[in-house]
Amino acid sequence: MWQLYQFPLCPFSRKVRLLLGEKGIGYELVRESPWEKRDEFIDLNPAGRTPVLVDAERGTVLIESAAICEYLEETVNQAPMISGTAVNRAEIRRLTIWCDEIFHAEVGEPMMRERMVKRLVHRQSPDAGALRQAMKAGNVLLDYLDYLLDHRTWLAGATFSLADLAAAAHISVADYLGGIDWRGHEQTKRWYSGLKSRPSFRPLLSERMEVISPPAHYDKPDF
């Protein structure tokens, strides 16, 4: 049985969970707070970051969400999520990385730092300026997703792919933390509403991170 080391608001773990869900692969959650830098966790992943996917019986330890997703894609035929021509696959990977790096750096990471890490670890209040800046950046980045969805059925093209799962994972964390202003983003909103209704997404939306409550619309497919 796979065990996924993660915490509820880790967007990279959410991406992996959505992929596991779509592929119908069973797994157990192991709660890990990487900021605690537990020795046993550093032994597992010297970079000290979630997610880590472990199959203890086989001695398999998979690290880095992109490597985990490629592994699952290569080993499980069900629900291919990096498919099509080599050019299609490059576009799926480009947008997945865009979410993991650009959206995360400009929106997810500052939202998590200000609203989660500062609260849980440092017992500080968030910096209003940093929150404003992250929301502003999110607005610009959602414009880009709107633009893509004006031209395509799914983010990377004609088929549902890992790029959609990655975007939904990152957006859901930012949305939980109050970092998304949905006004003026009809295309992305419609697409995200469809994502929220998927069976792979329901368990994530019903989880809560202690102390921090999401806005009322957070888990509603109709919002």
Place this chain on the structure above:
Amino acid sequence: MWQLYQFPLCPFSRKVRLLLGEKGIGYELVRESPWEKRDEFIDLNPAGRTPVLVDAERGTVLIESAAICEYLEETVNQAPMISGTAVNRAEIRRLTIWCDEIFHAEVGEPMMRERMVKRLVHRQSPDAGALRQAMKAGNVLLDYLDYLLDHRTWLAGATFSLADLAAAAHISVADYLGGIDWRGHEQTKRWYSGLKSRPSFRPLLSERMEVISPPAHYDKPDF
């Protein structure tokens, strides 16, 4: 003919160039300074980052070094660099990302910022504290590579892989900028000396970034 948008000290472009070289794929260099944020370049890649690999005749535009490397691996059989079992491939990808994210964030990016961007763009001198910190981080990260090479022939295991190319690319940029103290890193030094002798690496080592000179040992396989 492929065209690679890059500049001489972009480690992600170097990784792609090493892979193109190993696979024997011809390409042309197009000089791009992403900090200038040229409109035509932003049109090509909305994230405004190098590398971008373009085949103008076919209208193919590949963005994100990881997506480019996977594309080349999928389309060119020569010199497979992400090979072996699914677990081997996951390890190759983990270490490639480790270089691209951890080594770059802690060593390459600060070295480039302090010694290249500040000089070329802001006409400022580097911050000595930031340089010291990057070198200290580099020392700790090279210890990890030493440890891997104590147990393995190549970074990701028994075969030469993309992880070796990625590590060589990132180390070469930090080394150019004077950020690597080789003392005490015999394993990594021996491995890197082998890498430097490869035909794929020679053209990179002979290039210079204007205004900035590398240390004397930089391009010598024996150092």
